[in-house]
Amino acid sequence: MKIATWNVNSLRARMPRVLEWLEATEVDVVLLQETKMANDAFDPAPFTELGYEAAHHGDGQWNGVAILSRCGIEGVESGFGDPQVEAGCRILHATCGGVRVSSVYVPNGRALDDPHYAVKLRWLEHLRTWLDDASAANAPHVIGGDFNIAPSDADVWDPAALVGMTHVSAAERAALAALCGLGYEDVVEHLHPQAGQFSWWDYRGGSFRQNHGMRIDLLLASAPLMGRLIAASVDREARKGEKPSDHAPVVARFSD
DNA sequence: ATGGTTGCGAAGCAA
Numbered sequence: 445m446k447i448a449t450w451n452v453n454s455l456r457a458r459m460p461r462v463l464e465w466l467e468a469t470e471v472d473v474v475l476l477q478e479t480k481m482a483n484d485a486f487d488p489a490p491f492t493e494l495g496y497e498a499a500h501h502g503d504g505q506w507n508g509v510a511i512l513s514r515c516g517i518e519g520v521e522s523g524f525g526d527p528q529v530e531a532g533c534r535i536l537h538a539t540c541g542g543v544r545v546s547s548v549y550v551p552n553g554r555a556l557d558d559p560h561y562a563v564k565l566r567w568l569e570h571l572r573t574w575l576d577d578a579s580a581a582n583a584p585h586v587i588g589g590d591f592n593i594a595p596s597d598a599d600v601w602d603p604a605a606l607v608g609m610t611h612v613s614a615a616e617r618a619a620l621a622a623l624c625g626l627g628y629e630d631v632v633e634h635l636h637p638q639a640g641q642f643s644w645w646d647y648r649g650g651s652f653r654q655n656h657g658m659r660i661d662l663l664l665a666s667a668p669l670m671g672r673l674i675a676a677s678v679d680r681e682a683r684k685g686e687k688p689s690d691h692a693p694v695v696a697r698f699s700d
Numbered sequence: 701a702t703g704g705t706t707g708c709g710a711a712g713c714a715a
Contacts, residue, residue, distance in 0.1 A: 453715085454707055478715090480707075505708055552715060592715095646715085648704035690706075690715080 445515065445541055445698045446471040449588035449663055450682075451549070451644070451691035455479035455510070458689055459490065465682055466494050471695060472515045473540045475547035475588040479508035486510070501536040508533050509549050509589070515541030524574040534567070543669065543698075544580055548589035553610040561610060564592070568619040572626065581627030585666040590644075590691065592660055593620050595630060598639035599659035611660060628664040631676040631696045643678050644691045652683055663696050672698040 448471045452458040455476065466474070474496075479486065481502050488498040495514045501522040502508030511517060519539045523530035534549040548571070553564035575581070593616045597603040606612045624630065632641050642657030651657065665673060676696040683692040 457707065478707095506714080554714085646704080647706050650704085687706090 445473070445543065445700055446695060447473045447475070447543070447545065447586050447588065447663065447698070448679075448693045448695040449475040449477070449547070449590075449661055450693035451477040451590040451661060451689060453478050453480075453689040453691065455481060455486070455508070457687065461682070461685075461687065461689070463490055463494065465679075465693065466491070466496070466512075469679070469693075469695070472513065473543070473545055474512040474693075475545060475586075476510040476512065477508075477547060477549040477590045479510050480505050481508055499536060499538055502533045504533075506532070507549055509536045509547040511536055511538045511540070511545060511547050513538065513540035519544075524570050529570050530567075535571070542584060544583060544585040546585070546587045546589075548587060548591070550589065550591045550593065552592050553616070555610055556608065556613060558610075564610075565615055565619060568616070568623070572619070572622050575623065575626050581666040582668070583666065584669045584672075585628075586663055586669060586696075587623070587628060588661075588663040588694070590660060591620060591662050593617060594658045594660055595620055595633065595662070598637075599642070601642070601654075601656045601658070611658060624664060627667050629667075629670050631663045631665050631670075631673055632659070632678065632694060634670070634673065635676045641678050642692075643694055645683060647690050661691055661694050663694055665696070665698075669698055674699055 643661035645652040
């Protein structure tokens with residue numbers, strides 16, 4: 445079973461690339477972020493034609509998350525249970541082929557002195573509380589998405605250039621570590637602890653060409669799934685070519 | 701050298 449996460453930076457703009465990628469990649473479940481559309485604008489037909497069922501959670505032109513599955517999609521839920529807590533359509537859950545999956549788009553934070561940074565930390569705390577209450581880590585569960593956090597200095601091209609910026613602060617990394625502390629492990633870090641497995645490169649300034657990237661798109665797997673982990677990688681090829689997303693997909697394979 | 705690019709939506713903001 446292959447599970448992927450991909451921030452597509454507008455599903456409308458990226459549809460040709462996403463469909464091409466689905467046809468070329470034997471992936472069973474895909475967690476999408478930044479679809480940038482409302483539910484009534486989401487058309488599952490192109491995915492259905494490729495054998496995928498789909499669930500989407502979006503309310504406007506910002507954020508928006510989705511799940512595609514060709515091994516069933518049941519128990520679809522959005523948010524953290526309390527509609528007042530999760531504004532912005534940033535998390536969606538479903539059970540696909542016996543695995544609970546959560547597609548997450550963590551708020552960017554913008555800058556350490558920006559109010560959105562506190563929003564980011566608060567959102568991560570809501571996620572941690574929700575996961576703790578759900579005790580979802582006892583069963584096969586993958587939390588995948590754009591965390592907007594580079595877990596360590598090995599996950600950025602130049603730690604010195606990012607001192608004092610968001611995505612690398614101690615508080616954000618502690619929040620991510622707290623999530624993992626509930627019983628999850630970063631699958632790419634587990635299999636490829638060496639540096640340089642970046643998943644995002646800024647559109648500007650030739651960042652991709654210079655490999656000025658960060659690893660901020662993560663697949664976190666619960667212990668029952670870690671025992672089934674076979675492979676995990678970033679699909680850098682998807683960042684190349686015509687009209688790419690600024691994020692590359694992250695793909696993990698688990699034994700059935 | 702606070703630049704540079706993309707997406708949304710139709711100017712400027714968000715990333």
